[in-house]
Amino acid sequence: MKRLLGLLVVVMVLVLILVFITNPALISKIWLYLVGFIGYIVALAEKGFQSLKEAFSKEEKPKDEKSKEEAVAPKPVSAVKSAEPNIAEVSQLSEKIEQLEGRLKDTTAQGESLGGGTVTVLRYIDDGETTLGLLFLRNKFFAYTLEDTFRTEKIKHQTRIPAGKYTLDFNKQLTPKTEDYRDRMPWFDFHLEIKEVPNFSHIYIHIGNNHQHTSGCILIADGVSAGLPRAITQSALAYKRFYKIVHGLLQSNEQVTIQIHNEDWFEKSKIAVL
Incomplete structure (x- = not known):
C-alpha cells in the first residue's frame, strides 16, 4: 500500500510540472493557490520519495545479524587496579x-x-x-x-x-x-x-x-x-x-x-x- 501511495504522489507532481511547462498562462491564474499549498506539495513529495526509497531499498537483516554484531562488539576495557600499598x-x-x-x-x-x-x-x-x-x-x-x-x-x-x-x-x-x-x-x-x-x-x-x-x-x-x-x-x-x-x-x-x-x-x- 505504501509503495502504491508513493508512486501516486510522484506521478501527480510530475503531471503538474508538465502542465505548467506546456501552459505557462495557467500559472498566473492559480499562483496564489500554489503559494498557499506549496508546503503541502513539498511535504507530499518528500513523503513519496521516502516511501519509494523504503520500498525499493529496504532489505531485511538476517536474523542472526544482531547476534553477530554483539559478538564482535569490543568489550569495555576494565580499569587497572592500583597496586596495594607497600607498608x-x-x-x-x-x-x-x-x-x-x-x-x-x-x-x-x-x-x-x-x-x-x-x-x-x-x-x-x-x-x-x-x-x-x-x-x-x-x-x-x-x-x-x-x-x-x-x-x-x-x-x-x-x-x-x-x-x-x-x-x-x-x-x-x-x-x-x-x-x-x-x-x-x-x-x-x-x-x-x-x-x-x-x-x-x-x-x-x-x-x-x-x-x-x-x-x-x-x-x-x-x-x-x-x-x-x-x-x-x-x-x-x-x-x-x-x-x-x-x-x-x-x-x-x-x-x-x-x-x-x-x-x-x-x-x-x-x-x-x-
Missing part, C-alpha cells in the same frame, strides 16, 4: 634513618662519604616516573623528598637534576611563583634555588605532593605515601620548617650547600648492614 617499604625506611644519621656523621668510614653538605639528599627509589629520597639537614634526618625520574636525555619539566654538590641560595628575582608564595605565606621572602646545575635553571626546593607538581625541582614533606602513584604528604609543614632554618643560615652569611646522591649511594658508601 613494609615505609616501615623499613623509618628503621634505617637513625643508622643513616650515624653514617653521615662518620668521617672515618670506608667508601664514599655521604655527608659533606649542609643539606644531604639520598635518593632511594625511582619507579620510572617519580624519585623518592631522604633529606638530612646537618646530618640529621629532616624530611622526605620527591623528584622527577632519571632520564638519559633530558625532557623538560620531567627530568630530575644530576647528582652532585651544589650551592643553595636565594633567587632574588620577583617571579610569579615568588609572588604566589608571598601571598600565601607571610614569612616567605625569596625562593631557595639550587645553583649552577648543568643544563638546568630555576631549580627550587618547594612545596608539592607528586611528580606533576615539579619541573625538575625537589619537593619536601613530612610523610611519604605507601601506595601508588608515589606521593609525599604534609609538604607545607616540612617546607616551612626547612625554609626558616635555611633562611636564617643565609641571612647570617653562612654558605649553604646541598649534596645529592643517586640510588647507588648504598654501594658506594660501603654500608655493610642497614
Whole structure:
C-alpha cells in the first residue's frame, strides 16, 4: 500500500510540472493557490520519495545479524587496579634513618662519604616516573623528598637534576611563583634555588605532593605515601620548617650547600648492614 501511495504522489507532481511547462498562462491564474499549498506539495513529495526509497531499498537483516554484531562488539576495557600499598617499604625506611644519621656523621668510614653538605639528599627509589629520597639537614634526618625520574636525555619539566654538590641560595628575582608564595605565606621572602646545575635553571626546593607538581625541582614533606602513584604528604609543614632554618643560615652569611646522591649511594658508601 505504501509503495502504491508513493508512486501516486510522484506521478501527480510530475503531471503538474508538465502542465505548467506546456501552459505557462495557467500559472498566473492559480499562483496564489500554489503559494498557499506549496508546503503541502513539498511535504507530499518528500513523503513519496521516502516511501519509494523504503520500498525499493529496504532489505531485511538476517536474523542472526544482531547476534553477530554483539559478538564482535569490543568489550569495555576494565580499569587497572592500583597496586596495594607497600607498608613494609615505609616501615623499613623509618628503621634505617637513625643508622643513616650515624653514617653521615662518620668521617672515618670506608667508601664514599655521604655527608659533606649542609643539606644531604639520598635518593632511594625511582619507579620510572617519580624519585623518592631522604633529606638530612646537618646530618640529621629532616624530611622526605620527591623528584622527577632519571632520564638519559633530558625532557623538560620531567627530568630530575644530576647528582652532585651544589650551592643553595636565594633567587632574588620577583617571579610569579615568588609572588604566589608571598601571598600565601607571610614569612616567605625569596625562593631557595639550587645553583649552577648543568643544563638546568630555576631549580627550587618547594612545596608539592607528586611528580606533576615539579619541573625538575625537589619537593619536601613530612610523610611519604605507601601506595601508588608515589606521593609525599604534609609538604607545607616540612617546607616551612626547612625554609626558616635555611633562611636564617643565609641571612647570617653562612654558605649553604646541598649534596645529592643517586640510588647507588648504598654501594658506594660501603654500608655493610642497614
